[in-house]
Amino acid sequence: MKLKLENLTKRWGAVYGARDVNIEVKDGEFVALLGPSGCGKTTTLLMVAGIYKPTAGVIRFGERVMNRVPPKNRNVGMVFQSYALYPHMTVFENLVFPMKLKRVPAKERRERAQQVAEMMGIGHLMDRKPGQLSGGQQQRVALGRALTKQPELLLFDEPLSNLDARLRLSMRAEIKRLQVNLGITSIYVTHDQVEAMTMADRIAVMRDGLLEAYCPPDELYDRPATLFVAGFVGNPPMNFLDVEVTQANGELRARCLGLDVAVPAERGARAAGKPKVTLGIRPEDLSIVLGEPGGEADTVVAGEVYVVEPLGRDDLIDVQIGQSHVNVLVNPGLGLRLGDPVRLKFNMEKAQFFDPETEQSLLWR
Amino acid sequence: MDDRMGVGSRWRAVLPLLVMAVLTVPILMGYVWIIISTFSQRTYGLVPVDSAGRVGGLTLENWAFLWEDPNIWKVTLNSFTLAVGLTIGVVLVSALAGYALSRISFPGRKAFLGTTLILHAFPSVTLLISIYFVLRWITRVPILGRGIPVIGGFGYDTVGGVILVMLALQLPLGVWLMKGFFDNISWDMERAALIDGCTRLRVWWQIIMPQIKPGIAALAIFSFISGWNEFLIPYTYITDQEKSTIAAYLRSLMSDTAPVNYSQIAAVGLFQLIPVMIFFIFTQEYLLSIFAGGSKGGT
């Protein structure tokens, strides 16, 4: 089923929960709603579910306007962070409860519940109460309960946040596989950008109730439209430097104290001439240059190691350049210490430029 | 070293129990005396004696009201009607109002919560006269006044009227208590139920109510006991002996002219206690689970 949100707004007095949100979800698509705490993800989701009534805007399922349709008639399944199982019912009763309300015949109810339970690997827990299950098992039951009624739309509100890291990883893969197999249109709320990047077909990034970006994961990563998106997506986060881009002899250069690098024309064209722009570069697009200085490319900058954080596979080091700091991922084998002088090569083919006033990208908008 | 610490900690555990036991003895003695005295002609301390002062004199005379006074069964039934009616009313209204106050934001919600609390703090004695006029007025309403079976109606000199008055006085506490229980239930569960296909009323009845059973049990016990034991209001608004309650009956035994038979009063008091005990035995599990941290968990 297709879903469309048009200028969707929810307001409580002066507080905006969501503001002019426009999202279109294709049939069978998996969309992630990503953003920091309090940005309006849950609000948006609950409007889609019919729990909150929109202050303004339109919700369409297919072509049908759903604004005034009560939740029970929307045929959506929802999974909550707190599981929200009914504690006084057994797992089996939890699974069949939505079907009972839809007046599915008893025999079919039992069959479907059994089938979903097998699929979720909770078949042996049918007679237990939720209080006797582990968190991971409870979340499986919650997911099963959302599936038994065969919804046309699945809504997830941070379903994995209460699980430990390892379980989160396996459940993530499992939910994705289920969604692809069943082909149910899904909206998945999360504040974990890795979760969004790995699972979603498209990601909607929200901030303070506003939609910041809505595009596929790779585009979000490679072509961030705003400063906020660039900083929020990616781990470790993108480095930002305040620079001036000047043009001399047909060549573009980005400069600030201690830094002077050449910029490819197609990257820097719109940044040139402004007194101040924000240069964004991801830690993996910076690399350490070994050997003696001299005769090297004009994208190498000298700096000094400020902090070293071992991450296991890599070391994350903070390099001071002039008065700015950048994070770089390096091979632990290099054995860098505090205060060591280093030279960094900037891969300017991947550089981003933003207008610090409007926070908009100077490349993609 | 270890041993000495063991002894010390054991003393620390036993000492409070000892102190509490000593403090409880006088209270226990009181109960024991009540039971003994109801079966004795007279008592000397805890020892039953006969009229001449010799040890002995056990008798069933004090319990004779059970078979000699037909009124006792009428007033018992009235007390029971009052207690049950009050319990049903308080639980039903409190559960619905508490749910609304906990979940729905409507204009005047805060003010409502505040005023009910003030009403609760109001001593009911000060209201007796004004309530009297209200009840007199209700009496004149056809059928509703005094034409309803079992409770007699809601007017003056009816059990129903007393229920109505007590209900009004009990509700603030009940509503607040229920609201507290509803507040503790997560919104997500309710949302899940709505999405699963429930109406609001069904969510309340099938999802929320089963989870506040301990709260309902507690409220039901308190309401039942206060209805059963209430003296002032039935005594004030019921004049007819046959419609009166057991507490008022007890009062009528202490007549101003004849000498008071305390053994008989103790017997009636004990008789009055029996249903409360039975009620408590059946509901204590719920009561205990409240103290043990609500209805969470498996069972």
Ligand SMILES: Nc1ncnc2c1ncn2[C@@H]1O[C@H](COP(=O)(O)OP(=O)(O)OP(=O)(O)O)[C@@H](O)[C@H]1O
């Ligand atoms: N019922 C409500 N009344 C008033 N304000 C609300 C209400 N619900 C949410 N808000 C406000 O709306 C904003 C968005 O809240 P929302 O719950 O959608 O955030 P979220 O993105 O889900 O955050 P989180 O990741 O912490 O769950 C917040 O500022 C919140 O305070």
Ligand SMILES: [Mg+2]
């Ligand atoms: Mg949320």
